[in-house]
Amino acid sequence: MTVKDFQKGIRRYLVISIFICLTFSKPIISLDYQHYEKWVENFFIKNFQNNFNTEFIKNIIKKSKLKKNDFYKIDKIVNKIHDKDFINPENYFDVNKLLIRSQKAIKLSENFETELNKIERKFEIPKSIILAIWGVESDFGNAKLPFSSLKAIVFHIYREKRKNYFMKELKSILLIIENKKIDIDKILGSSYGAMGQPQFMPSNYLKYGIDYDNDGKVDLWDSEVDILASIANFLSSFGWEKNLKWGTEVTKTEKFPCYLEGPDIKKSIIDWKSYGIMPFDKNSFQITPYSTKTSLLMPKGEYGPKFLVTKNFYVLKKYNFSDFYALYVSTLANLIEGEKLFKGKWVKTPKLNHKKILELQHSLTKKGLDVGELDGLIGFKTRRSIGKNQEELKQRITCYPK
């Protein structure tokens, strides 16, 4: 057995073990509030009393404790996310909502025209993309930010899921609070601690936050220009390429197997043409050279619209790893620019839940197929493995469960 085979074996073992833990572990029970308050006190004294002064720690302990009602509210939300149905794209891409959002964005782009033009030039990110992300993350600041980010992050450490990740975020949020530029009570966010209107986790706030209006603080709650510039800086830092569209809708025959989609299979637009994959709208790649490398994206396999996407699409996925998210932002940006919605239709398929998908991922893994993370979500690796399995079983190759 080579070292590689051994590593592969170990990986396989780990993947199966994780699945067994996920499937056969006890059902999720609500967390215990009784010991929570005491735990918060001990936790900060044990971990942070050497890094900060006593007054600061005392205040942090006070500000970290959720009231009983909020504690159970957040617990319920987090458990619901785990148990909920998987949202098929036909439900995610609500056309009316998309149109309403694009109209709101167009209005806002007029209100902030000068600032947006400057931000677009400075960071080299299209304003339509910046506005689309702002719209998706917080409905342009209209969405309620339900929790103190500090309280939410401490809650997740208490919950002991992804503890290391949340410990890192806690250290970042303590730095933000310590420099006293943003009032601790103003730092509101999601049930996972994502902060303000662009929903930045604290470590991203420190890395990518921009004080665009020069008032001495990065204000992602009330300063529209700080919000817009911070989103642009995030995308620019992850390598957004200037003058390159995120992608375009294409037509494809079923002869070309759907399991050849995904970011790791890149071809020039000319090469894709030789496989019978053509842009829907021939003008859509006008500013993109035909030698540009693109990947095929089929978010719902053969049951939905198909796209060729550039590296900029994968920059959007740095904001949120879901293909649906990145495609939603891209689609909204197109609408803001006055383009039409994609033409392909989502074929309705049966409702799925995360548990069912997890079972499917497990059975594919057992056959030696790569589904990526066992996460109960249908990413490109899971779609490809579904397609390969269908081919082996001599079924219609759709790359999506039905």
Ligand SMILES: [Ca+2]
């Ligand atoms: Ca500012």
